[in-house]
Amino acid sequence: MPEALVHLAPLLLKWFDSHQRNLPWRESRDPYRIWISEVMLQQTVAATVVPFFERFTKRFPNVKSLAGADTDEVLHLWQGLGYYRRARMLHQAARQLVSLGYENLPDDPKVVSELPGLGRYTTNAILSQAFERPVPILEANTFRLLARLFGLLDDPRAKPSEAWLWEAAQSILPNDRPGDFNQALMELGSQICSVNSPSCLICPIHAMCVTNLAGLQSTIPNTTPKAAPTPINELCVAMENEKGEWLVLRRGLEGRWARMWEFPRVQILEKESAQDAASRAAKELVGFTIQNPRKQTELRHAVTRFKVTLELWTAKTIETRPKLDPARHSEFLWLKPDKFTTLATATPQRKLMAWVLANLS
Ligand code: SF4
Known part of the structure; x- marks a missing residue:
């Protein structure tokens, strides 16, 4: 010493x-x-x-x-x-x-x-x-x-x-x-x-x-400035069936938010409209064709080096049996909004579910 x-x-x-x-x-x-x-x-x-x-x-x-x-x-x-x-x-x-x-x-x-x-x-x-x-x-x-x-x-x-x-x-x-x-x-x-x-x-x-x-307090520690976060746009499409239940998916075992529940979510592609992304999310993630999806709200959050804008879109559906992509999701549920709080969810999804409960049920 x-x-x-x-x-x-x-x-x-x-x-x-x-x-x-x-x-x-x-x-x-x-x-x-x-x-x-x-x-x-x-x-x-x-x-x-x-x-x-x-x-x-x-x-x-x-x-x-x-x-x-x-x-x-x-x-x-x-x-x-x-x-x-x-x-x-x-x-x-x-x-x-x-x-x-x-x-x-x-x-x-x-x-x-x-x-x-x-x-x-x-x-x-x-x-x-x-x-x-x-x-x-x-x-x-x-x-x-x-x-x-x-x-x-x-x-x-x-x-x-x-x-x-x-x-x-x-x-x-x-x-x-x-x-x-x-x-x-x-x-x-x-x-x-x-x-x-x-x-x-x-x-x-x-x-x-x-x-x-x-007197070096302002120069030590000499840390490399962090790169500015990269903005990305994502979208969830929340689909409601004729019984007033909403489709939620459980993520698979790997990757960020593994095993957590969410509304079907995709990144909005460059030059893709959000409305097209909502239809694509329904098709790609659960095999549903939806009509007239509507934007409801959006929120912002940060994940690692990304600054995410997450839009919530909704649509009615008469379909009942989603076809999951096993590489992304392992389970699904149709749930009334008052049951959302029983799910393990990350904060952005919890906020969107709370919004649906407060505004659409
Ligand atoms: S350890 Fe930190 S707070 Fe304490 S004298 Fe040094 S610079 Fe100041």
Whole structure:
């Protein structure tokens, strides 16, 4: 450890003891609860995660209950958190643990790191917080915090920098309370060392922070600007039968939003009118020919590097038996709108279904 950082751990732990937020997964050292929280916290801020965590752990309080759950129920409880692959991996991992004879995540780096969906960061977060193993972590907040602490001028996300930061994180990790120390790094990164306006005056480590001493807060971390999102236009066609039921499809096992329910959805092609795309969606996805589809509403959302405009079109149909494309969808249902909430759906689809319920039923 660099000489200048010998007081880092005591300072940081003292600050953490008096400033940490009261978060439900900090109430115990149960590896299962730490695991669930760490997976939920990927891509999502703590304040958003809290109610999801409480609902999820109330319904699935341990590995066994999660392993025995139906995938639909797991996805349903994840609804609104996004990145549903995380939920599917979590479920698979619970089943893997049970099949190996474990009732909880064990204090064994090999077993934990080989669970589906667990990378180096999540594995180390669980092992350090639950079992006090002195293993480092590196995630969004600590990338930034450590880059600033050490005055790293290169892009911290570049491969050589990342390898260097893992070593740096290991070098400052104390043997005493490594789990709390890792949490303190993340807490300081999220609460004090923010992206655009770090609060250096009240930062407990300001006297040893190279970036602060050099006044380089606006240039470190030196991250490559993200490319502007690509706009795309998509469309859903919601079809209603003579009984007032609407056709919903369940996506297959692969790809984004796997196993989630949706109205038939296509991307609107270049030079294609939205009305033609609605007819094409009905034909391609379920084999129906529809007359006079009507645009009802539209919404915007972001998915990875795409900025999506999603239109909702509706049509009446007398057809009853959709012919699904098995590469895209595995099941269908005809449902009254008041039953839409029983389905596991991604946020954009949930909003469209809520719109149909409020306006067309
Ligand atoms: S002194 Fe400022 S830049 Fe350095 S770690 Fe603290 S908040 Fe971040």
